[in-house]
Amino acid sequence: MAAPTLARTAVVVGSSVAGVRTARALRTEGFDGRVVLVGEENELPYDKPPLSKQFLDGRWDDARVRLLTAEAAAEADIELALGVAAQRLDVAAGAVVLADGRRLDYDVVVLATGAAARPSPWPVESGVYVVRTLADSRALAAQLLVDQPVVVVGGGFIGAEVAATARRLGRQVTVVDPLDAPVGRVVGAEIGSLFTDLHH
Numbered sequence: 001m002a003a004p005t006l007a008r009t010a011v012v013v014g015s016s017v018a019g020v021r022t023a024r025a026l027r028t029e030g031f032d033g034r035v036v037l038v039g040e041e042n043e044l045p046y047d048k049p050p051l052s053k054q055f056l057d058g059r060w061d062d063a064r065v066r067l068l069t070a071e072a073a074a075e076a077d078i079e080l081a082l083g084v085a086a087q088r089l090d091v092a093a094g095a096v097v098l099a100d101g102r103r104l105d106y107d108v109v110v111l112a113t114g115a116a117a118r119p120s121p122w123p124v125e126s127g128v129y130v131v132r133t134l135a136d137s138r139a140l141a142a143q144l145l146v147d148q149p150v151v152v153v154g155g156g157f158i159g160a161e162v163a164a165t166a167r168r169l170g171r172q173v174t175v176v177d178p179l180d181a182p183v184g185r186v187v188g189a190e191i192g193s194l195f196t197d198l199h200h
């Protein structure tokens with residue numbers, strides 16, 4: 001029987017926490033082939049949790065939210081293909097086809113493309129913001145410095161965090177949600193009411 005062939009190129013699509021951890025784990029677990037990390041945002045990988053908290057209110061800067069610097073990627077021999085989306089997989093040929101026409105041949109491909117926010121039909125110039133990416137959080141952070149009332153649609157964790165951050169910055173905030181209590185869907189009405197008191 002032929003010996004199993006060793007994977008030589010691993011392409012990881014998605015440059016957020018799952019993609020970065022996978023690329024790094026390949027190295028720490030001894031994979032010595034080529035590792036390519038593909039991300040559609042033109043940003044070095046960053047962590048999302050601070051985007052509704054410490055980054056949004058200005059306590060943390062860009063450097064603090066990075067998951068991987070260019071230097072750390074080079075040191076771990078992880079190639080970065082950022083600012084370009086993976087458009088399709090050519091499974092028969094074993095290639096990831098990028099939006100700019102490049103093809104990345106792979107032996108192993110990992111899809112770590114996560115989730116996207118429900119798209120807003122309104123541009124930020126209209127005063128409507130979505131919070132999912134670093135660019136979203138930057139834009140909202142700038143707007144929260146202006147003394148204007150804020151309406152947060154959605155009282156889940158991220159909505160409640162944005163509301164608390166806006167309050168900390170001195171804004172007048174209204175949270176709109178079909179449930180009586182923020183994060184009530186996850187923690188139930190009783191604990192949710194504690195969050196309501198906290199936000200008041």
Ligand SMILES: Cc1cc2nc3c(=O)[nH]c(=O)nc-3n(C[C@H](O)[C@H](O)[C@H](O)COP(=O)(O)OP(=O)(O)OC[C@H]3O[C@@H](n4cnc5c(N)ncnc54)[C@H](O)[C@@H]3O)c2cc1C
Nearest residue numbers: 014016017018039040048049051052085086113114115132
């Ligand atoms: C504002 C905010 C606050 C949060 N706070 C918390 C918290 O306090 N605690 C907690 O546990 N979780 C929190 N989360 C959730 C947490 O950030 C996510 O669970 C985590 O980011 C998921 O990581 P992921 O790598 O699976 O996917 P994602 O972070 O969704 O990343 C997917 C990546 O894939 C890229 N991508 C998608 N399609 C393509 C493509 N075709 N080609 C190339 N790249 C592509 C995207 O651009 C993105 O960079 C928060 C999320 C947000 C948005």
